Amino acid sequence: MKNPYAVETVRIKKCVNEAPDVRTLLLDKKMDFNPGQFVMVSLLGFGESAISISSYPDLQITFRRAGNVTNALFEKCTGDEIGLRGPFGKPYPLNEIAGKHILLASGGCGIAPIRSLLKYYLLNENSFSGASLFFGARNPSMILYKNELKEWRKSFEVHLTVDQANSEWEGNVGVVSLLLEEFKLPANAAAVVCGPSIMIKSVAETLGKKGMPESDMIVSLERNMRCGLGKCGRCNIAEKFVCLDGPNFRWSDIKWRV
Numbered sequence: 001m002k003n004p005y006a007v008e009t010v011r012i013k014k015c016v017n018e019a020p021d022v023r024t025l026l027l028d029k030k031m032d033f034n035p036g037q038f039v040m041v042s043l044l045g046f047g048e049s050a051i052s053i054s055s056y057p058d059l060q061i062t063f064r065r066a067g068n069v070t071n072a073l074f075e076k077c078t079g080d081e082i083g084l085r086g087p088f089g090k091p092y093p094l095n096e097i098a099g100k101h102i103l104l105a106s107g108g109c110g111i112a113p114i115r116s117l118l119k120y121y122l123l124n125e126n127s128f129s130g131a132s133l134f135f136g137a138r139n140p141s142m143i144l145y146k147n148e149l150k151e152w153r154k155s156f157e158v159h160l161t162v163d164q165a166n167s168e169w170e171g172n173v174g175v176v177s178l179l180l181e182e183f184k185l186p187a188n189a190a191a192v193v194c195g196p197s198i199m200i201k202s203v204a205e206t207l208g209k210k211g212m213p214e215s216d217m218i219v220s221l222e223r224n225m226r227c228g229l230g231k232c233g234r235c236n237i238a239e240k241f242v243c244l245d246g247p248n249f250r251w252s253d254i255k256w257r258v
């Protein structure tokens with residue numbers, strides 16, 4: 001049996017600067033995973049952090065410089081090696097959302113796991129009735145995956161918004177939930193939401209007002225993690241472990257804990 005604590009050394013195949021302080025790494029490793037799962041990334045002398053898998057079926061991670069590990073990770077690029085464990089966590093409930101219109105709402109780096117689901121969607125378009133992506137960034141320079149948006153728009157709607165516009169920005173300004181207020185919710189839709197807690201709450205409230213049952217809203221939560229295995233108790237929210245029972249939860253099951 002594979003030791004879940006064993007760290008594997010993995011080479012970076014490619015690195016892409018997505019935005020100031022945000023980078024995507026393509027890793028030279030075949031991994032059996034599903035969208036919504038995460039890996040534990042480590043660098044000797046710096047520590048280990050949970051990072052979502054941001055692609056499918058290839059293994060990519062997208063991260064923002066936030067502290068110890070991610071600052072050191074930002075120094076690594078093509079050809080360098082990093083430590084990896086995983087995959088961990090429950091994936092998005094693909095069987096439950098199959099056949100539905102999937103509404104994907106993301107804020108900031110929350111688009112990373114959502115991109116994995118979008119890539120799955122592109123490979124399995126016939127299994128869904130449609131998709132719409134809503135993505136909110138702090139400002140236009142923080143919009144991630146810019147060079148993929150044109151391709152995505154051929155297959156599903158993409159709605160972008162920023163908190164603060166600059167002189168070149170001609171798109172929406174305001175939070176994602178404001179954009180959603182104007183959106184006509186397709187029948188038989190399910191939502192997948194990832195971003196800061198305040199954004200998750202306001203998106204869930206807006207979708208609720210539009211008639212979406214809370215059990216059809218899947219939200220991703222972040223907590224500090226150590227083992228990733230439900231053993232250390234670092235990530236628990238009441239009786240739930242974010243690493244084991246999550247990070248993806250039904251809003252109806254978790255809303256009073258967020």
Ligand SMILES: Cc1cc2nc3c(=O)[nH]c(=O)nc-3n(C[C@H](O)[C@H](O)[C@H](O)COP(=O)(O)OP(=O)(O)OC[C@H]3O[C@@H](n4cnc5c(N)ncnc54)[C@H](O)[C@@H]3O)c2cc1C
Nearest residue numbers: 049050051052062063064066067068069070112222223247
């Ligand atoms: C399931 C899951 C998926 C994730 N996916 C991603 C992803 O795809 N991309 C991504 O960028 N991040 C992701 N994260 C978040 C990432 O794991 C955290 O940001 C992680 O803390 C980064 O590690 P670090 O060592 O770089 O930063 P840390 O050193 O842990 O610092 C992170 C933040 O905490 C603050 N901090 C640190 N120590 C303290 C302290 N003692 N007291 C108060 N504040 C403190 C820092 O100032 C900083 O703002 C995910 C988290 C989870 C749980």
Ligand code: FES
Nearest residue numbers: 226228232233243
């Ligand atoms: S990270 Fe150890 S219990 Fe979740």
